[in-house]
Amino acid sequence: MASLTRADVEHVAHLARLGLTADELARLEGQLNHILDQYAKLAELDTEAIPPTAQTIELENILRDDVARPSLAAQDVLANAPERDGDAFVVPAILGGE
């Protein structure tokens, strides 16, 4: 089964948007590979003809009526904002330059 190199660990950390220290990356490389070794066991099973189970209760397409209903007040929604400007969240700029 696949094993992760240090470069793989750094790539996954980037995908997950986790800023990790060199120590954390080193420790995770060993730990993740140890956990991946456990996954190898699944290869023993022939699952070619087995359908996947993503959820266990047979409920599908649960929809509610499309009617307007009260939602949280803007003040409540914004109360936890790390940075706000009036009734808006201040978000980091995603386009370069000021």
Place this chain on the structure above:
Amino acid sequence: MAEELTQLLAHEMAARLRAGETTSREITAAHLARAHATDRGLHAWLTIDDGRALAEADAADAGLAAARAGGAEAVAALHPLHGIPVALKDLVSVKGGQCTAGSRILEGYRAPYDAHITERLRAAGAVILGKTNMDEFAMGSSCEHSAFGPTANPWDLERVPGGSSGGSAASVAAFQTPLSIGTDTGGSIRQPAALCGIVGMKPTYGRVSRYGIVAFASSLDQIGPFARDVRDASALLHAVSGRDERDSTSAPVPVPDDLVGLPSSDDEAASWLRGKRFGVPREYFVAGMDPGVETRIREAVAALEAAGAAVDEVSLPHTDYGLATYYIVAPAEASANLARYDGVRFGHSVRGGEDYLADYLATRGSGFGPEVKRRIMLGTYALSAGYYDAFYLKALKVRTLIKRDFDQLFDAGFDALVAPTSPDVAFRFGEKMADPVRMYLSDACTLPVNMAGLPGVSIPCGLSGGLPVGLQLIGPAWSEALLMRAARAYEGATAEAAWRRVLPPDLGRLADPAVPTPTERAAAR
């Protein structure tokens, strides 16, 4: 008098309340006082809200007075939890209150609304004392992964209470509250219930709405009760169950009234076992399990047989694949759920880096603890391009096989399965922290039940080396009333057992200023 109130079961408190012998305020004040006085050595709580709890208690007393004016029928119509204190795991939203999920990334976050179960508890007249400690984002089996320091086990302060709902379990075992709420994604209610010697149930997936609960793995998470006996746990489950349109996975299945009608007589309860059929899955007696745990489970099975139940050894052949399956599916779902912690709308936030990406990396890198990072990494990897089929899809297919194992036994006529809850008794702090796979194995007997979406309850069945052992009963979907009935029957059949009289030996040391706190113990290691 006040201290004595905390020693009662919830249904005994309710009886005194209705008889006019005490008030919800007295009951609530007694528990608040005990929680404050004894939590130094235990650290079961992250928030205790005296003011709100006492106000809710006064409202419950006023509600009872109004009901009395309406006659006996109005009093009888009150929920059994009316006026009774409850603790909530710190991932349940209570409007205006802190809700950390055991994580620095949510430190200081205050919930802008009530969870569905918070509304249901208020509607039942229950009194919310505060919020309990937990492994960060419910990821862990020992409560050692809380960002706010571990919780101890009142049976031995050197040992863990289990997890992730460790604070909820320890607080009930230490008589700080008669009832508490936990969540169970791979065993996080049943395993700490077992390790703390109390009752804990994970209901069928879909039984309780997850609206307002901090999400870990959305196809596995379920909310459930802790209590010191089966009747109390069952009444608490009754209060929080039922369809809620804000959680589209909460099922339109009626809540059985039987949950509040369990027999008070031990003999009557035990007589239910006659003619019932139980299976004992041989794969749940895993290699390396504590021999004392196995002995207690075998004795419990013998007690069920002696009371008239038929018990057969059965097989759940895919049990051994449960761990790998779970540690793909749960981290995959977690990696998606935890993507929301970006430091923009709420929670811990680091700004001022060279670009938005630097801010995200810094926020998430400094806000999440090691176990959460590990799971996000695992899940992100399992879902990443080129590995989705090999890991995630493969795991979902094996999940089908695990579910079929259970379905076949219930289709064959077994009323329930009987197994150990955990292969171990409470372990020492630090014992499993260095090796994540060892920690994960302590849920080997519980996580297949989550994979299959089934209900399971852990009940005390004796001691091994002076520490509690949990017996797990597993039933088909929506069989909570039957499982509670079976659990109550076992309680009735073993009511005279000497181990039932044993109290957690370290209760007397909880308030001792000479005893190190769990956080001091962790720092000293």
